[in-house]
Amino acid sequence: MTDEYVTSETNLPPDPEGGEIRLQITDKSTKEISSTRARISRSPDDLSDPVPLTVVKGPHENTEEQWYIDVLETDIESEEIDRELLEEAYEKVRNDANVINTRSDDVKTLLRYLVEKGRYSSVSQASRTIMFEYLSDHYPELLDEYVNIKVRHEQRELTEGGRDNT
């Protein structure tokens, strides 16, 4: 690994600056492509150990923007999604209650605070939104696969519903 990297704008999550993200980068010297846990920013002053990161943009990636990256962990294994297990979970939830039970004075206090401040309309809504955001940031492949499964199921239901009507 050297001290300069390249990534595509298409690899950046929404609002990438500040927080920890998973990011695919290319080592500018070896061209090795790897997944990392990192922080990135347009300003090196925002990062503790910044190295240059070229973000290529546009449909042909022929424009460049200078960013900086603080690589926290290299060679993050791309998590293989066990689709069979996810399918099972999907079916179980559909046939069962969709309530999430958890007990915590601390969490509930914090959520209630956010509700009172008007950030969320209810504790339930705050729980859903925050958990989704976390899952989206930390398990993007899992979310992608879940969306695929859900779409497939919905398509199947539509098709089967259509057949019933004929």
Next chain:
Amino acid sequence: MTVDSLRDYVRRLEADGMLVRIDDPVSWNLEASAFTMLANERDASVPLFESVDGMQLIGDPYRGSQRRPWDRIALGMDIPSDASHRELYDELINRLQTPEAPVEVSRSDAPCKAVTYTDDGVNLLDFPWPYIHAGDGGRYSNLHTLIAPDPDSDWVDWSYHRTMIHDSRTASVLLLAGEQTPNLYYYKYERRDEPMPVAIAVGAEPAVQYTSVMWIPTGRSEAEFAGGLKGSPVELVPCETNNLLVPATAELVIEGEILPNTRRDEGPFGDYFGYMHGPRRSMPALHVTAITHREEPIIPFCVEGTGVGYTENSTSSLEVGCVGPDATLGLRAGGFDIDRCVPWKPTPRTVYVISTPTTSPGYLHELANFIFTTWGMLHVDFFVFVDADVDPLDQREVLEALALHADPDEDFHQFGVETMPKVPLNIYQTPSEKGNVQTGTSKAKTSKAYIDATRKSDAGPDPVGDVDEQYWARTVLKNAGADPERLPFTEPGGSRS
């Protein structure tokens, strides 16, 4: 004497003064491709880089000379490199009609097994895969043969799909649905949630490389046709980690499996249209299970995108030199009355010329339908049909037929308006028109077209000038040693009586 390996071919290039050895250290990072691009543009000798991180690269080894882009293709089949294009074409027709079954050799007799890496020893990054154009998404292996089996039969496809190196054991492979191997992957293996076992033969012997770019019908043995082209059986050897057989004299073999439902970034890449080409796409991931190679392997590569319109790299020379006889035989086998099918030299993947003695409008439409729904579906934009006495290898004759016989009102036919698939490497559609990739192909849809440049009746008006005198003059010059393709005149009306 047959040409049995890439290095055998390299020796022949050198003996004929067509090779330059570069022993100074050269980087795989743009430097080797820059030298190669200059050699391509200047019609210089083929560069063999002998010191690239301790290994060897060869830049565009099959690139032909600018006036005779087929000459080094001929050399690779032990056909004299001064053969005319017509002679090469006819010889290829003959050889493809006499396939030879391959022979299997033991591992100890296979040069490609001199060094073997499996398990933890596998590391793609130990090899100097070139970074070819500034702006490419990664380093590429792009002059090789991808070997993949049909899960439902004994058929094994040999094809040619650029492969982007990601890390020590991972690469992504450009598989565009509509072609043979991609169809095996998307419509058989992936639907069954099974990995597709593959091998990539890098630097295989010329006949194998040639067969990879040819249209060999589904179900037919590519190895047998390669044997026919070579004039003797191709030697095959079993892989280390799957049941595939690979060319024994290949410089290097990557074994692995293309995983179902697993994608990696592929591209951008400066491809054959001559432009840096995005967007990056999600393409199937190759997991590498073994690498074997000869001692001091030579890794060939192609600087795609150079000399567009002038056939100045390996793949465009391969198209001009190899493709055409295969299509001619395929169309004849399909029951069509074809004289020759020939790729148009400056744009060999997108435009073809077909000469045929049967020229009724319904027949030409049926012929176009056959081509656009089989091998011409993805890459070919349009065809020009000419009479059987017009030589499709002679661009002047074809242009003359177009100018004289193609009526813009009646003879330019659109085919499958906005419904035909199109390879997303073209540049006349915007990125949004091409769409993103879901199943490996693109949303790119376009029309195909064909031009009927055949005469409408045998009884045309009398030509100006004396045809017999022109023919006599042409014959005299040809007998005196002039290249007939460079004579500054041709017969009026495409006539060659």
